[in-house]
Amino acid sequence: MEPILKFARHWGAPVAAVIFFSLWCVAEAGRMAPGLGLALATWYGTWPLVLITLSIAAAAWLPVASLALTALLLAGQLAHLIPPMYDNNWAIYIGSFVALAFISWTGQGRMRLAAAGANVFFAAIMAFLLLSWRYGAGVGWFISYGGDMLMLRHNGWQLFALLVLIAAACFTLGLLLAFYQERSSLFRARDLAQTTLRAAEVDLIVEQERTRIARDLHDVLAHSLAVIVAQADGTRYLSRDQPKAVLSALENIAGSARTALVDAQRVIEGVRDDGMAAPQPRLSDIETLVEGMQRGSLKIQSSESGTRVELSGGQQVAVFRIVQECLTNALKHGGRGTAVRLHFDWSGPGLTLHVASETASKQPAADPAPQRLGRGVPGMRERAHLAGGWLTAGPDGEHFRVTAFIPYAAGDSNTADEGGAGQLVLQPALAGMSVTAGEADHHG
Structure with a gap:
């Protein structure tokens, strides 16, 4: 559904214009001369059909030009420069309301209101042109049988109301399509935000777990290893008269503890076994x-x-x-x-x-939920x-x-x-015992 609406929003107006023009040519083929070129040149409805077709085609991309084309048609008919409508082709006027539907769908607030107001005015002019004896003989059951004032007084409001009703239906259809697409866009934005929030929550939980593990390693492992190093070195330096095997064992214990202390620091700092640090944001x-x-x-x-x-x-x-x-x-x-x-x-x-x-603005609630302390x-x-x-x-x-x-x-x-x-602050402990990574490797 969404791809179809997306295509129709951009290309629906030109497609609708082609369909509108083609259907009218088929419907009036019996009244036209043979051959499309000659038929359009001699048929009295050619100019109204062409102008309204162009109005539909330009509705989505050039709404002002679309309204101007309809206004040009009505002005030309009022000035007797364009042939008036007759009983068999007056419905070409409805194409103006099709253009209004596309303007309502693709336009913004002020343009929508301007197009709606313009089409109400157009409907009034259309009703006058269709009922006035100067421009035609009436349409359908609205037959021109008297002067302009008599016709407008008896049937003008009915025809005007009919045209406005059609225009309102087209305008509402375009507005509903616009609201549907906007609602879908909001739903997509909401889903994206929820996905981002869920990912952030997972990252936060993982970071908190890493923090806990790192602190436990620092508080327990680093302290214990530092004590082992201190006691082994102290015993070795204070007991020079011990057997050589004992001194060698104490030296190995101290060296191994130093190596383990440096390795623990590297693990806590997030260094991989291959020596490459994990990428971090800057x-x-x-x-x-x-x-x-x-x-x-x-x-x-x-x-x-x-x-x-x-x-x-x-x-x-x-x-x-x-x-x-x-x-x-x-x-x-x-x-x-x-x-x-x-x-x-x-x-x-x-x-x-x-x-x-x-x-966010907070509305007072009858039973507000207790606030939860965030992390x-x-x-x-x-x-x-x-x-x-x-x-x-x-x-x-x-x-x-x-x-x-x-x-x-x-x-x-x-x-x-x-x-x-x-x-984590392991360097002070290492410095206090004159331990470096190089020394640890040397003793290891």
Whole structure:
């Protein structure tokens, strides 16, 4: 259904014009001279048929020109420059209302109203032309048997009402088709937003699980390995008189613990076995993120001030994820068309990020449901904290504002990584024991 309507919206008017012209040629073939060219040249209904056909063809692409062609036909007939309608071809006028249907379908608000008003005026002129003895002998059961005033007074309002009724039916049909397509478009946008939100929710759950696992590894494994290294080295240095086998065993224990400590750090930091780090978003990816959310019907305005400073990799991930969460929340809670303002301020001792989004209007409910604490804001605060900064979030009048600060001096060891846990602080423990990756490999 959708492909057919899409085709008809763009090409339906020209196709309808060809069908309209062809059917009239077939219907009037008996009154035309042999041969299409001679027939159109001699038939009294040629000019009305041609002008109305062109009016239908131009309705979807050039609505003003379409209305102008109908007006040109009526003006030419009033001036006796174009032959009037007769009992057998007056229905050509209905083609003007077919053009109105396409204008109603494809046009916008003001054009629709202008076309509707113009066709009401056209219907009045058509009724006058069909009933006036100066231009014809009446149509159907509206036979011209008296002066203009008498005919208009007796039958004018009936014929005018009939033409307006046909025009209203065509206008309503076009309007219903337009509303149907707009409704389908809104449903598609809603489905896209729901899919995006579901994907974001899954990503959030995965990140939280990674955060928990990484913290457990750091708190348990790193501490235990550091204690093993310290005790093994301490025992080895304080007990030089121990047998060589014991000293060698203690040295092997300390070396293995150092190697395990470095390997644990690499696992926590998300490094693969082949040594290639998993791809992580950077500040340059925010533009792509904004474009994608704009396709999800957010109105995003982004700006920045000051001179941009290069942030560490983990800090860039933290900023990207905070912006992503803010935009996702704006779409989730504000809905389609929500306006969001992003501003990156590089002028201070760190990057200050300002995000302001419109809040959805809330209607008072008889039994309001209790508010549920979301996981997005605490997660953003945690990311900012791990990046060495801070974050505040809350409603401010008709907007929801998020302000985050990421200092330039913060090291990578305090920043957030893709898993949300950040690059865990294992370096101090390693430095305190004079342990490096190279030493661990040497002792391993």
